[in-house]
Amino acid sequence: xxxxxxxxxxxxxxxxxxxxxxxxxxxxxxxxxxxxxxxxxxxxxxxxxxxxxxxxxxxxxxxxxxxxxxxxxxxxxxxxxxxxxxxxxxxxxxxxxxxxxxxxxxxxxxxxxxxxxxxxxxxxxxxxxxxxxxxxxxxxxxxxxxxxxxxxxxxxxxxxxxxxxxxxxxxxxxxxxxxxxxxxxxxxxxxxxxxx
Numbered sequence: 022x023x024x025x026x027x028x029x030x031x032x033x034x035x036x037x038x039x040x041x042x043x044x045x046x047x048x049x050x051x052x053x054x055x056x057x058x059x060x061x062x063x064x065x066x067x068x069x070x071x072x073x074x075x076x077x078x079x080x081x082x083x084x085x086x087x088x089x090x091x092x093x094x095x096x097x098x099x100x101x102x103x104x105x106x107x108x109x110x111x112x113x114x115x116x117x118x119x120x121x122x123x124x125x126x127x128x129x130x131x132x133x134x135x136x137x138x139x140x141x142x143x144x145x146x147x148x149x150x151x152x153x154x155x156x157x158x159x160x161x162x163x164x165x166x167x168x169x170x171x172x173x174x175x176x177x178x179x180x181x182x183x184x185x186x187x188x189x190x191x192x193x194x195x196x197x198x199x200x201x202x203x204x205x206x207x208x209x210x211x212x213x214x215x216x217x
Contacts, residue, residue, distance in 0.1 A: 023066035024048060030059055081140075088140040088171050089119050095192040096136075101126065118159045118166060127197040128167060131187055135159050135166035143174025143188060152186070160185050167193070 027047060031039040047053045048067065054060035067074050089105075096103050102123040109117040118135040125134050137156065141147065151168070159166055165185030169192065179188040 023063045027054065027059070027063055030054075030056065085138070085140045088138050088169075091171075092120060092136065092138045092169065092192065096120065096122075099196060099198075101196075101198065116155075116158055116162075118155075118163070121163055124199055125164075128187060128189075128193045129195060131182060131185075132165055133167045133187070134164040137166065137168045139168060139170045140172070141170065142172040143168075143170035143178055145175060145178065148174065148178045152181075156186050 024044065028038065028044060031044065031047075048063065051060040051064040051067065054063060068076065071077065093103075093105060104112075104121045104123065106117050106119050109121060118137045120136040120138075122134055122136070125132050127133065137151075137159065139151070156166070156168060165187075167187045167189060169189050171191065173190045174188050181187075
């Protein structure tokens with residue numbers, strides 16, 4: 022609502038709309054609005070916005086960071102070697118998943134090279150947006166990967182497995198590593214010889 026009112030306030034005498042950059046800067050910093058009463062009202066609307074305001078953005082960011090830490094902890098518990106988003110950026114990567122595994126793993130028979138953590142529920146709209154803006158890009162650069170929607174997802178969305186994108190609602194419990202797969206392939210006799 023604040024955007025609509027501010028937009029009407031800023032229209033010039035010819036009815037021309039203000040540039041979007043001007044409108045956005047005033048919404049982010051209401052003190053730039055020349056009318057003090059309107060500036061105060063826009064500020065109050067922004068602070069009290071329970072869906073898109075700065076307080077909600079801060080909470081979403083904090084919850085996202087918390088789940089990325091949880092993901093790193095799970096990887097370290099299993100002694101899996103990985104690079105996180107910050108390490109990848111220092112190496113010059115611009116668009117990166119949260120984790121790239123230095124040695125791929127297998128989950129439910131699928132090879133995984135990268136993991137993306139989403140501290141949200143995977144609904145149809147957000148998942149399709151993420152597929153187009155993030156996941157397929159990661160797949161093109163790094164190969165098949167895993168997306169963890171920590172708050173669940175619509176089951177029908179997990180339909181890209183054969184193309185290389187798996188969805189889970191938590192860290193997988195059935196991770197197969199290269200060392201684990203090698204041990205499984207050995208016969209009991211060859212394991213005895215290895216120990217001798």
